[in-house]
Amino acid sequence: MSLKNRSFLKLLDYTPAEIEELLDLAADLKARKKAGIRHNEQLAGKNIALIFEKTSTRTRCSFEVAAHDLGMEVTYLDPSGSQIGKKESIADTAQVLCGMFDGIEYRGYGQEIVNELAKYSTVPVWNGLTNEFHPTQILADFLTIKEHFGKLAGLKAGFVGDGYNMANSLIVGCLMMGMDFTIACPNGYRPSADVLFFAREYGDHFKLTTAPDEAARGADVLFTDVWTSMGMERETERRRRDFNGFCLDAARMALAKPDCMIQHPLPAHRGEEITAEVLEAHANEIFDEAENRLHVEKAVLGILLAGK
16 A cells, blocks of 8 residues: 555554555665765655644754755744634644645644644645654654664563653554563553553553563663653652652663663653663664654655655
């Protein structure tokens, strides 16, 4: 099945083979960029809109550079730059924008918003982050892991932290790609119920626990994220108390495999979800992960708009 003209809203919409296709193209595009091989004719003349209700360094920069590398023009709409969901309905916004643009990226709040954009749009819509899912980040993680280990299937992954959008997408993606996955989060911070229902199909390959050491023990790769995501700032002090003991520190890393790698979507709060010592020891992997946002998003744009 061709991926051309499809939206990219969540990993569950794609098969493992389709995700591998995106990762293979991302690796090829990265190699071409490193070799100085220009590929800006691929989508020349196309225009995309980037709607950001939540600001971001990596998401904005990676989508903009990806678009420019492929020859496209970009219009950035910051939180005050559009009327979406305010003076204009999401459906009307979608229909207006798809008459002017060849694709729409959305980064913001509920998954229902990006779903509705896609429902009323005649051009592809891409999820740059919602409260429920962060699919392009997971593709970047997977590309980085494949560069490190040469594979995804058969690896043991652990997540220590909040069962929020990153955790939801990692559960889905890791299980789909043949990895064992253990998530450790405090009571009251579990992943979405529908994601946990999905994970039940994978039996012993998935584990939910409140013990961070269980997620770290024997892991090939460990994931973490900030304890307080954007929009939750009023909960910062309570979350620091609730997540006490959930830091990736040297003692916890000692439980993992000797060559265990770490992935963190950034920004990082050193001394909270990860110590400065551990982050610096794994900085190459984490900053490769950040760079790989560019290459996977270029693959998503390339396949979904050009079919290649």
